[in-house]
Amino acid sequence: xxxxxxxxxxxxxxxxxxxxxxSSAKSSPEARPMVNWEVVAKNFDYVTGLVKQGxxxxxx
Numbered sequence: 001x002x003x004x005x006x007x008x009x010x011x012x013x014x015x016x017x018x019x020x021x022x023s024s025a026k027s028s029p030e031a032r033p034m035v036n037w038e039v040v041a042k043n044f045d046y047v048t049g050l051v052k053q054g055x056x057x058x059x060x
Contacts, residue, residue, distance in 0.1 A: 022033040 018035050019037075022035055022037070
């Protein structure tokens, strides 16, 4: 159980650090963002849709 919690916490810290890094990089004009957040949002929406469809098949 601690292993899974550690993996989730590590992923959250990694994503949080990337977000903070990208937010602070906007102040510099030559800095490029580390993560394209529009692509991340699109992929997250796609995966969420797949999970919802799968859940509907299981419960319906």
